[in-house]
Structures are given as C-alpha cells and as structure tokens.
Amino acid sequence: GEAVPSAQKSSWATFLKSIASFSGDLSSLTAPPFILSPISLTEFPAYWCERPELFSAIADAQSNEERSILVLKWFISTLKGQYTSRNEKLGSEKKPLNPVLGELFYGYWPDVNGRGQTNLVVEQVSHHPPITAYYIENPQKGISLQGHSAQKTSFSGGSIIVKQIGHAILTVNLPNGEKEEFLITLPRLRIDGLWYGSPYIELSETSYIQSSTGWLSTIEYKGKGYFSGKSHTFKATLSRPGSTQASQTYEGLWHETSKNVRTGELFTDVTTPKEEVTTVPVEEMDEWESRRLWRWVAKGIRDGDFETASREKSKIENEQRQRRRDEQAAGTSWALKHFDHIDSDPIFEHLGRLFKANPPTEDTYVYRHNRNPGPEKA
Numbered sequence: 001g002e003a004v005p006s007a008q009k010s011s012w013a014t015f016l017k018s019i020a021s022f023s024g025d026l027s028s029l030t031a032p033p034f035i036l037s038p039i040s041l042t043e044f045p046a047y048w049c050e051r052p053e054l055f056s057a058i059a060d061a062q063s064n065e066e067r068s069i070l071v072l073k074w075f076i077s078t079l080k081g082q083y084t085s086r087n088e089k090l091g092s093e094k095k096p097l098n099p100v101l102g103e104l105f106y107g108y109w110p111d112v113n114g115r116g117q118t119n120l121v122v123e124q125v126s127h128h129p130p131i132t133a134y135y136i137e138n139p140q141k142g143i144s145l146q147g148h149s150a151q152k153t154s155f156s157g158g159s160i161i162v163k164q165i166g167h168a169i170l171t172v173n174l175p176n177g178e179k180e181e182f183l184i185t186l187p188r189l190r191i192d193g194l195w196y197g198s199p200y201i202e203l204s205e206t207s208y209i210q211s212s213t214g215w216l217s218t219i220e221y222k223g224k225g226y227f228s229g230k231s232h233t234f235k236a237t238l239s240r241p242g243s244t245q246a247s248q249t250y251e252g253l254w255h256e257t258s259k260n261v262r263t264g265e266l267f268t269d270v271t272t273p274k275e276e277v278t279t280v281p282v283e284e285m286d287e288w289e290s291r292r293l294w295r296w297v298a299k300g301i302r303d304g305d306f307e308t309a310s311r312e313k314s315k316i317e318n319e320q321r322q323r324r325r326d327e328q329a330a331g332t333s334w335a336l337k338h339f340d341h342i343d344s345d346p347i348f349e350h351l352g353r354l355f356k357a358n359p360p361t362e363d364t365y366v367y368r369h370n371r372n373p374g375p376e377k378a
C-alpha cells in the first residue's frame with residue numbers, strides 16, 4: 001500500500017494476515033509503528049460532548065417531540081468526531097492505545113454563556129475484553145449520559161467489521177420534577193482502506209434513540225454507492241409514540257450537513273470547529289489517569305521513537321500482569337472506582353421493548369456519583 005512506509009510493508013502484511021485469521025479482540029494484536037495512535041480508548045467518550053451547546057440545548061426543549069429532535073441533532077453531530085477525527089488529526093484511522101483495567105480519564109467543558117459546565121468521568125472497567133464505562137453530566141442543565149462501550153470484530157471482504165456492544169442512556173430532568181430517558185444504541189462500523197494502509201470508518205445498518213415518552217428516532221447509515229452515492233450518508237426518521245409513520249425525516253452527511261427533508265431547513269452542521277475536552281495538566285494527574293499513565297509511550301509514538309514507546313508499553317503491561325498474579329494469589333479482584341456492574345439494565349429492557357431491541361437485554365455499568373468534578377482549584 002501507498003501509505004505504508006517501505007520499511008514497514010512486510011510488518012503491515014503480517015498484521016493484516018493476523019487480523020484476517022483472527023476474530024475477537026483486535027486491540028491486543030501488535031501493529032506496525034506507522035499505524036499506532038498515542039491516544040487511549042478511554043479518551044473516546046469525550047466525543048459525546050465536543051459540541052457542549054448542543055448537549056445543553058436539550059434541556060431547553062418545550063415539548064417531548066422537540067426534545068427528541070434535539071437529542072437526535074446532538075447525536076448526529078457527535079458522529080464526525082467519533083468516527084472521522086483520527087483521519088483528520090492523524091492522517092488515517094489508527095490503532096488506539098489499549099487501556100489497562102482501572103485506567104481513568106477525567107475532563108470537563110467549561111460553562112460559557114450560561115450553558116453550564118459539563119463533566120466527564122471515564123473508567124476502563126474490563127481489560128479483556130476491553131470495556132470502557134463513562135458518565136457525562138451537565139448538573140446545571142439537569143442532563144446526563146451514562147454508557148459503556150465494547151466491540152466485537154470480524155473480518156470480511158478485506159474490511160474489519162465492528163459490532164458495537166453497549167448502549168448509552170441520556171437522562172433529562174424535566175421542570176415538572178419528572179425524568180425523561182433516552183436509550184441510545186450504536187451503529188455498526190466497517191474499517192476500509194486497510195490494504196493501502198490508510199484505514200477509515202464507514203457506518204452501516206441502523207441505530208435507535210428511544211425516548212421514554214415513546215418518540216423514536218431510527219437512523220440508517222449508508223456509504224458510497226447507496227442512497228446518495230456519497231460516503232457518511234444517513235437518513236433519520238422520528239416517529240410519534242405508538243406510530244411507525246415518520247413525523248420528521250432528516251437526511252444528509254453526518255460529517256458535514258443535513259437537512260429536514262420536508263422543509264429543506266438545515267438540521268445539523270458540523271463544519272464549524274468543535275471544542276475539545278479540558279483536563280488538568282499531565283503533571284497534576286493521578287497515576288491512573290490515561291494521559292499520565294501512557295505519557296512516555298505516547299511521547300515515543302509522537303516523536304517516532306518506537307523503541308522508547310515499546311519499552312514503556314512493556315513496563316505498563318508487565319506491571320499489569322504482576323498485579324493480576326498478586327490478586328489471584330491473594331484471592332482478591334480489582335475493585336472498580338466509579339462504576340457498579342449490573343447484569344441487566346432495567347432502562348434498556350424497558351425502552352428496548354418499544355422498538356424490539358435485539359438482544360432484548362444488556363448489562364451495564366452504573367455511575368457511583370463519587371467524583372468531585374473539575375475545574376479544580378489550586
């Protein structure tokens with residue numbers, strides 16, 4: 001492939017063969033240096049809030065329908081960050097750092113123009129398979145998002161197919177004291193461009209946003225050669241409680257703009273800059289915080305010093321292996337810091353029934369509300 005440095009061609013070929021003959025946890029495969037990203041998967045939940053004003057605006061909706069529209073608008077507007085930002089920042093999709101058990105990521109988006117501060121808490125709740133749990137809250141606006149993320153991967157026709165496991169629940173405290181909940185399911189991914197060493201993501205199939213008021217958004221994803229012939233295309237319909245008929249239909253490109261099909265009005269526009277999450281400086285972080293933990297590995301990758309990167313990565317992995325052995329010998333197990341695991345999420349079961357979610361039940365990680373969010377005073 002063209003994007004593969006000549007010295008790494010054979011190592012890339014070996015990597016592709018191991019992907020093709022492998023299914024399960026790709027994160028643990030060793031990849032050639034040119035494809036490594038210095039960012040851990042524990043940072044990815046921040047993509048949910050890089051347009052904080054769209055998140056906080058949900059609180060200002062005047063009706064159930066409007067609230068569902070604003071949730072859909074916020075959700076669609078996160079997709080560009082979630083699925084194309086590595087291509088924009090790093091040149092292609094890259095292999096993220098594989099988080100260790102207990103790895104943390106904290107951040108916030110400051111209060112600007114009365115939108116309220118939004119806080120982010122992320123914890124790696126499983127290493128094998130990798131599972132990341134997150135909680136995002138704007139207390140002033142009474143909105144929160146709790147979710148977890150894992151993946152099942154397979155290989156087909158030269159592409160990696162990623163089924164996302166996990167879901168998110170968005171909760172809005174209404175002025176009348178009630179809560180409205182939204183169950184958010186996640187799209188399927190295809191990673192194309194592998195042969196040429198320049199991987200990129202395309203979304204496919206359908207995802208849902210089911211509100212406890214009964215309003216349902218059904219979002220269909222297509223790539224090149226489908227309804228518009230363009231990549232990153234979506235079509236979303238919003239239907240009223242108990243109806244399958246569309247009350248609103250939106251379509252367009254999730255990484256650019258989309259419109260209301262009936263009125264022609266602009267719906268989403270992500271061509272303007274987004275706001276990255278704020279964290280404390282690395283020096284002030286705790287040892288378990290992602291950017292502190294991976295600091296020297298990330299620096300090695302950024303500087304092209306892969307010897308250092310790989311030596312530092314081995315240190316972390318050996319320390320983890322020793323920890324697991326010690327726990328086993330002591331008959332103890334790692335205690336999660338911010339989340340409790342439950343086998344079946346009652347909100348998923350309840351709301352999933354309304355659109356016949358498959359599978360009908362999922363486990364979840366419930367936030368313990370045990371962190372004082374930043375910005376921290378010196």
Ligand code: 0T9
Pocket residue numbers: 026027031035044045047082083093094095096149151160162164191199
């Ligand atoms: C949740 C997101 C997820 C995580 C990443 C598949 C993937 C790990 C999971 C699904 C976020 O909300 C959205 C975006 C990107 C997803 C990653 C893309 C990717 O390639 C990795 C996998 C594990 C790999 O690293 C595959 C090998 C690599 C060489 C291909 C670039």
